[in-house]
Amino acid sequence: MSGVQVRVRVGREHYALPVTRVLEVAELGDLTPVPGSPPEIVGVHNLRGRVIPVLALATLLDLSDEEPERIVVVELDERCAGLAVDAVVDVGELPEASERVDSPYLTAAALADGLLVGMLDVDAILSSVSPEAPA
């Protein structure tokens, strides 16, 4: 499983997702928090008139030291969301993802330039988030 990957940085760690799954990359800008939404949703973003939720990859992956400035917009059927990342590092091919990982949001990891790059499971991320049932 190879192909062109979009490499992003969150905190000190690197992750990647297939370029074919990325609709666009946008500035994070001012977010509007949605009180009562799940903790991984940091707010909603105005994407040229379309209101989309923004998911904190740092919260999902249990990372710290993140300073999100960009969103990577992804979609699964009707479910569209922006993934908050610190920066987009690179777009290109990665070595084969041969390392096993233990996270529901990653499929595997690849070793690139001496760094471990986690391969994001976009579908798992988008289907895992849903608002809690009314109290």
Add this chain to the structure above:
Amino acid sequence: MSASDEEIHELVRQEAGDCLQRMEANLLTLESGDGGVGEIEAILRDAHSVKGSSAMIGWGEAANLASSIEDRMEAAREQGGLPPDSVGPLLHAVDALGQALDGEPKRETVAKSPPPDAPTIRVPAAKVDRMLDVVGETVLYHRRLEHALGTVSGGGASEELDMGEQLLDELQDSVIQMRTLPLSTITAAFPRAVRDLASQEGKEVELAIDGAETQLDRVILDGISEAIVHLLRNAVAHGIEEAGEREAAGKPAAGRVELRAGRRGRMVAIQVADDGRGVSPELLERADEEGSLVEILAETGFSTAERVTDVAGRGVGLDAVKRHVEGLGGGLELRSEAGRGTEVTLLLPITLALMKVLLFERGGHPFGLPMASVGRVVAVAGTTSLGNRPSLELDGEVVPLSDLGRLIEAAGEPLPRNPPAIVIESLGRRAAVACDELLGEEEVVIKSLGAILAGMPGYLGAAILGDGRIALVLDPSFLLSKAATAATTMDRPAETEEHAAGRVLVVDDQFAARELQRSILEAAGYRVDVARDGREALRRVGEIVELDLVLTDVQMPEMDGFELLEAIRADEEHGSLPVVIVTSLGDEASRKRGAEAGADAYVVKEEFDQQTLLETIERLAGR
């Protein structure tokens, strides 16, 4: 270019759906005895066409069912008529055919049943919504461009910009219109529902539909069908009497239910009226005393039928209908005359895309509430507490008061001193929610929060404001129930000392402006009356004893502020009443006109400052 299988299936299903609706209507006509060979042949044609298209794409079951209907109708054509008792089984066959066609999941589409002669294209609804998003955003960018250019150049560019704005408005209107469909897209099932219900009840009822061409937002149409069926059921089961009772009352044996639709101003009114027994005189009397019949019926789940049937009682479910309609920014009206009948009116906005909301801020973020649910705005000065919970006293009634931030569990700073509170009203329930600041009243495009957040309670959607910020539009019924159950809803706000101030009449046609001024003045201890235009104000001036000052806007319908001022000055009794003009007209000519007409003070809205206004008023109204 070739259409996918799914697209072809969808097309066949839609065409067949139109055929089924016509078949059903024609069968009902035949049953009523009005029909003849014309109807039989029409059914035959439709059955034949469904059979053909189903067979072509390999839907065997549907094709067989259509074929059996075709056989039956061919026999009827040879006999020159259809025995009425065979209509029932044929309707069942049409139902079965519909179910067979529905075997696969459907996709939502716009324009389900176009007028037969106009050329039509079918477009997935999501594409239209996306278009609306982009148009809305283009309008915002255009305004920003206008603003940026306005500071560097004048003249020629502004004409071009104006033209662009007009075109964009037109574009937005036409996209919004693409979201609307005629009511007829949902009425097709009603004659059948009424027929089935009437026969189940052992009654004879005819349904007349008028105004089915009235256009409504497709999202409203999707949700409103159930409410209308509920009202029709109520009318048949509880409104229309048994034939014997009707004849004894001198009415025709067959009851009549009318479904009428039409524009009423910026709304659409859908009425379900019956000529049945109406509600009891006792209930009408109670309604006179307590205010509104619809509230009584909806609140108590009242039923006017003495026996309990498996069908909804007159009032049962009316609360659900009312909540649904109010959630859409509409309203419910009910009129009834004992012995003569009942008429229920659903008032609905033409489009859901555009909604009037009251915008305000809490914790640095903008929020909106549908204007339809906002009763008034007050400034929180004195609070009482009921069972250790803060509340306000409004018109002698205790209303729970909550901090909006606490209700929706938002992080935020403490409320300011004397915060404005919005009084939400629905179904006789009231609650006041306090916020930091009112932003004003605006007509906004309501957008979905997206599939991931769509199921979340508390929000109707979001609106994008002129500065690009997103305002969350809150669900009033969610706030009402939260306010009723939440334990601690607010820290005690700082109270101000009361001082005996005067009585002021605030005149403004804009709700938000009027309520804002009212809240400022009430917080300062004034007694405040309001009027919506000069004419109403002039009447109030004559009525209110001990009025100390009039605070008026200039641009208003009926009678503007200058005319009001002139009329007051010309009045012998009230000629010396202090009048303060609050207006957005800051130009020299307007100021001069105000001074000439005898204004005591002139406050320009852009320079609006609470403290200055209060000082001015205190100086003029001080006793």
